[in-house]
Structure formats: structure tokens, C-alpha cells
Amino acid sequence: MTVDVITRDGSQVRVPDDAVDGLASRMRGALVRGDDPAADAEPCEVWNAMHVGRPALTARCSGTADVVDAVNFAREWGLLLAVRGGGHSVAGFSTVQDGMVVDLSGMRGVQVDPDRRLARVQAGALLGDVDRETQAFGLATPLGRVSETGVAGLSLGGGYGHLQNRHGLSCDNIVAAQVVCADGEIRTASAGVNPDLYWALRGGGGNFGIVASFTFRLCPLGPTVAFAGTFYPLEDLADVERRWRDHVVGAPDAVTSFVVSLTFPAAPGMPEVIHDRPVAVVGGLYAGDPDDGMRVLAPLRELGTPLFDLSQPMPYSVVQSSFDALFPRGVLRAYWKSQYLDALTDDAIDAIAARALDRPGPMTLVNTFHIGGAVHAVGAEETAFAERSSPFMVSFDTMWTDAAQDSEAVDWGRSAWQEMAKFGNGNVFLNFTGLADEPAQAGVDSAFGRNLRRLAQVKAAYDPDNLFQVNNNVLPAS
Template sequence: MATLSGPQTQISDESLGELRMIVRGDVLTREDPGYAAVRPAYNAMHPGRPALVVRPTGAADVIVAINFARANGLVVAVRGGGHSVAGLSSVDGGLLIDLARMNGVVVDPEARTVRVQGGALIGDVDHETQAFGLVAPSGIVSDTGVAGLTLGGGEGWLRRKHGLAIDNLLSAQVVCADGELRTASADTNPDLFWALRGGGGNFGVVTSFTFRCHPVGPIVAFAGVFHPVEDAENVYRKFREWAATVPEEISAMIGCTTLPASENTPPEIHNRPFIVTGALYSGDSLEGQKIIQPLREIGTPLADISGPLPFAAVQAAFDEFFRRGTLRSYWKSTFVEELTDPILDIIMDKARSRPSDRVFVIAFQMGGAINRVGAGETAYSERSANWMISIDGNWADEADDDRVISWVRDAWAEVHAHGTGTQYLNFTGVEGEGVTAGVESAFGQNLVRLAEIKAKYDPQNLFRLNNNIVPAAGAGI
């Protein structure tokens, strides 16, 4: 097996047998029948081929797995939902801790909170919370893992009204590198709680999260309008004008890509480049329909799926764009204060010159509640920008790797030059750049404090397959 020190090590049958006796969940080697059934990673570039997989059923199993990894000096990857674009939830030759079996969700409708295990997907959470007309702010693809999304920040359809996922995190239970299960909250281990809110998987394996919920749905006003790419000038500029007028209950986006034929998408957009505008109103659905109506009146759409829709359906509306294990992916993101003319010109140019049909050039409306949190209040530091631009390189053929990755980097650099200098690590690939790529620009002044907390909870950097924060010099716990 791959080790932290470099040379491979051999795990004896006796040690493996002892591990299997203690773990209640699955302990799988490549020879075991269940190995092939492990939930695959999102990014087909990084499927991973671990030498050993532990699929815990609870925190006790996670503790055992971490202790085993530490005792043997093993390289460890943690897979919550497996949606790491950078492939950081995959490992070759090391130990994969796959939390797929830990997907429990428990709602307290009176307290308006939800407790979510570390292997749950967004769709698992929405299914439970929407039974009570509640939502825990998360992402925009139902197949995304709650853990990775949250630890990186977590931007979704409620971001401008209720903030990021981390802004609604009340507490977390974390198995740290020493094998200890700790509670992190505003009152207990507050330094760890601060670091978890944006610091990624650097500090341990989160076995459960407790979130604040908000009354939203089950029916919401949603806009999903598809336009021909030939009408880009008109659509992008009118979208920008509309976005400047809307209240915080609206969270919106605009992007350009191409999709293959599917029963889940309108036939009018199959296999042709399109621009999609999307928006959700988190208040009264009738009022929301009035506010999003101008989006539906831009140009002559190819298709329009707008209307009053179940919130859970909206959460799954973009699933077709990001099917697990079907595409190779390399993304880069950056934040900008406003969609100025020069930035809009770059975005439109890149939308029209994509090197692969499945490349997705997206602008996400930010601001609102996100920006009412101070840059130092959470590890996630970008609290000033009103827009995030994501250049999502997606393609099928390995032969196109260099060409698409190079295009994404160049496109990103053009936009980044006009931005705030920060990145969203959940949307940042590290192919050939190392796991610390983008960390400094993402965390800014918060990086010094993060390095100190990393040294406290993981001084040996056991958790290094992530957007890695190098431990500052200092003793651990």
C-alpha cells in the first residue's frame, strides 16, 4: 500500500483480519466482490484504485480506520459524496474511507435543524427536509456530497437570501488525525469549527453535520430558460440588467454549454450549443413568478422549463449537466465584483469558443447574505464579490486532456485578471499543480490561522489529499 513517506508497505493478512473483526462496515481489497461496487467518483479523470477500502457504518468505524491508517503510515483519501472535481476523494494504492453507508438524515422540524451524516448526498437531505417545508442551504446538483460541498463553502440556490452552507452550519462531529471524535461548534472547539467552515478536509473526517434550516418550498418559483448561443450579446446583457434589480430572495446564474439527447432535458436543446439562465426565488412562489418573468421574455428561447416547481426538482434540474463518472473534468473559478463590460465580453467569447461541447462557462450571482459575513469570521474568506465565474472543463476523450485543460487555464486567467484575486476551491482543479494550488488565493489572510489550527489537529498532515494546508511549525494536541 502507498505510504505517506513514499515507499510501499505490505499489510499482513493478520492485520487485515483484525481490522475486519473491529469494523462493522465493509473492509474491501481489490480481490473482494464488493470492491467494484464502491460508489464511483464524479470525475472520470480520477476514478482511483485504492488498495484498501473501508466503508464505515458510523463514527466508531471511522475511528478504527483512522487509527489503522496512522499506525501504518498510509496515504488516506476520504470520500463523502465523491464529487471532488480535483479528484481529491480518490486514491491509487492507498486507503479510501468511503462514507457512502453513512447517509442518515434526521430533521427536527420544531427546532428547524437537520443532522446529516458525512456520506449523505444533497438529494438525501432535501428528501427529508422538504417533508416539513424546510431547506438546509446546500448546492445545485442533487448527486453532490454534503460533506465536501460544505467544507469548501457550499453555494446553492438559497445563497443570497440565507448564505452558504457553512453559514448555516451549527456544529459538526469530527474524527481527527489522533483518532479522537470531537464536537466542533461555536462553544466547543471553536477554532476547529472556524476552520471547518471553508477549510476543506484538512482537519479530519466529519461524521455528521447539524445545519440550520429555513422554511422554503415545497413549491418555489424557478426560471430555467434556454437560448441559442447566436443570441449571446442580447441574452447576457439583458440578464445582467435584470440581475441588478432583483431582491436577495433571487439567486441566479447564466451559462453556456451543450448537452446530448436525454429524456431529462427538452429536445430543442439536444446536441446544440445553448445559453441557460436559471433563477430561484426563495419566498412566495406567486411573487417569485412575477420577478423572474423578465428572464422568460428575453429574445426567443429554444425552450423554457420555468414555473412553480417542487424545490427538490429544482435541485435535480442540473443533474444532467454533471453525471457521475461520465466525463473528465478540470475546472477553474474566480470571483469578480461586478459583471463589467470587459468581463462580459470575455465570458461571451469563451462561451462561443469552447474546445469541447461539454465545457460549461458559468456566472453565478453572489452577494446578499454571503457578503454580510466578515472575511475573517469563517475560513472561507471571499465575502465581497457579487459574482463568481466558473470555467468548467468537461470532456470525454483522454486524448483531449492537454488541449482542454490548457484552454480552461487560459480562459480563467483572462477573467481572473479582472477579479478580486480569490478562487472557490470546490470548483478548482489541481491537475499537475499539486494539492496546495489555489490555497493561498482562496484563504488570503486566513491561511496563517488555518496553518496553526492544522498543526494543532493534524501536525503530521495525515489528511493531505485535499486542498492542502501545510501545518505551521508547532506541536499537536
């Protein structure tokens, strides 16, 4: 008997049972075949329901040694390999049809050293796992805005979040990483050890190996923070966003703010005035004293006539999970696109508002993020993440549930992005990418800019045969 698996060149190889059984016997975690009923009981369901490819083999790793064995197996047999951390890849990179998946979702340990203000985080951890452990010590590291997002994909791709303007991106706070490279060797990447690999991991994605664990720098924060969350009528978005823009460009770095356009669901405990109503939510977090923060955030609550204002001091962990309900795992079909803007002009705001009022469905979001402070304090070539100057990013998070609407929804997302391109600077955020079946290098050139050449050299040093290619792929330099 054999297992038929897709290879990196698109062909198919028949892997004998004894080879598969040999890998299974070496692993402490489970090796699951695609035809095994256990494959239907995935411990980590992928987030985007558009991309639910069934792997021929899934290595459910329990630790770094399992990752080493899985990588060696995939390399020796030439298998097409995907890596799953939290399974939250919008573009579908968390799985692969008929290939092999290295599933890290069972590796969710978080160890906090409060004296050194460091946290060692396994690569299957979710944001909520990290926040729970670090907040026990009144500490945090910059992560995203949805607690069920995987730490690894978020951080390797940059990592925007509520603390970015004060403390930088997630990738900026990586102190070290333990990496299983394509040759099966375990390497440490830090400023003093393999510094080229360390540079590339901070924004270069999963191109250079499988990170088994990260060490993050922590900052004092919480457990209570000041949070602004004010709901305005969506038809007022253009005026509200103009006032928001004028305010945030001069706001202190302790403030990270955004505008989200959505149809708010009829959520229990929320007032009926916003139930199933299209709204613009102006959000902001102050990374500092909560009482000071509520005073500093007050202008975000006065940009128009609110429908509802939930602004208040609240636990940081609650802020981090407040948007979770909008992103249920395995339910939504999603196609996202982004644009960076050097200036948020009145014309750009009018275009954003028009699109927000003409979304293809209630679950689609139109977002504007303010970026500055610590994000811009890092040079464009200091890490692989090159976008260090744009003060705004606009994203169109097209989301729906009916597969029959795929074409219509994707077309809307693409057209909205193309329209916004005339206001953007041509750069995109790779974690907000569209379909995995678009060109493998889609957006890579614009996202990495001058860093792409150096990334290709690092890729050639650590993964010359492009074993790790199910990602926003950097090709190895020839």
C-alpha cells in the first residue's frame, strides 16, 4: 500500500506505507492520513472556509523534534509542504490539497519570565494564549486584534495591533526564534546568532524554516487599559473619518486608532439601536495609565453624533477579544486586499465611504488604520518588513458564507482595491492577501521593496530548494 502525495513540482509520488509508518513511529504527536477518519477531527480548523484542502498527510506535532522529523520526511520525498500555526491564513496557506501539512496547533505553551520581561511562545499559540499568561504579570507584547489569530503567522508577516504605535509591530518585538530549517537542523535566530536569519524572519514570512518557538520582548501594560469604541451611523462615515484623520495625525504615540465599517450583528447585551445596523466604529487604545488614556481618547468619541459609545477602562484581554465574534473559524469565506496611503485625502475618504455603503454583504468590513510612532521609528531595511513610512492603511475584508457568492464577492474586493490604488502608494500588506491561487509572488515585490534581494539571498542560504513555498513566496537567489 502507498499514500499518494503531491510534490513540490506538481507531480505525485507514491510514498510506501512502511515509510509513512516509520515517520509515525518516530513522532510523539500523531501522523494522520487523508483517508483516516481522524482527519475529519482536525484539532485546528482552518479559518477561511474557502481553503479547506484535504492534505494527504498531516503531522500533528507535539514539539520541536516532531517538526524536525516531519521536515526531513517532506524534503526526502519532495513533498509539497504547508505549515499551520493558528490556521488563520486569509490566503489559505494553512493547508494544501493532497500535500503534507506540518500542524503546530498542539504546541501552544507560553512561558513568561517577568524579571527579564520575556515570553517564550510555541508556534501554535494563539494571541489569547499569550495575553492570558503575560497579563498575569501585568505585561504584554504587541499582537493583533483578534485573540484567536495564530501568533506565528501574524508575527512573521509583521503584526499590526492595538499597541503598534507605542511598542511597534509583533515582529519588532521578537528577541529570538528557534527555527527548524529545510535541512532539518534546529537553529537559533537572534541578533547575535544567525543574524541574517533573524533579520529575515521579522516580516519575511514562513519562507526560511518552521519557527518552533519565539521569544518576545514584553512591556508593562494592564490589566486595565483605556479603550475607545464609538459607534457612528455609517452614512456619516465621510465626515467622521475626516475628523478622525485630522486628530490622529497629531495624537501621542500611546494611541493606536482605527475606523471599522460593518453591519453590526444583533449581539446580546448590545443596544438595539445598533442591531443589524450599518455603522462606523472608531476604536482606539491608549498604552499607558487608564485615567490619562480616557482623557486623551476623548476626541475619538466626539467626531459626530454617536449611536452608542462603549468607551471605558477595561481589561486588556477583553479589548483583545472584542472583535472575535466577527471572525468565526471555519464559517466565513474571505478575500482581503489592502493598500497603504501616504496621505488620507478627502477624495480617498469619499471613495472609502462610498465602498463602505455599497458592501456586498453585512459581514464585509471596510477599514482604515492609522500607523505611526514606533512602527515608523524602525528603518525600512532594519527588518525584512519594509513598510515603515505610510501613515494609513485601508483594507477591504470581503467576507461571506455562501459558496455561490464567491465570484461576486471576490470581484467586489478586487474592484474596491483597484479603485483605492489610485490613492495608494502601490505597497500592500501581505498578511491581508487574497486567494492562494493568485500568482505566488503577488504583492511580494511591492511589500518587500529593496529588501527582496537580501531576502532571496537568505532564502538561498537556508532553503535553496524552496521547500517552504506555500506562503507569500520569496524565490531563492540563483
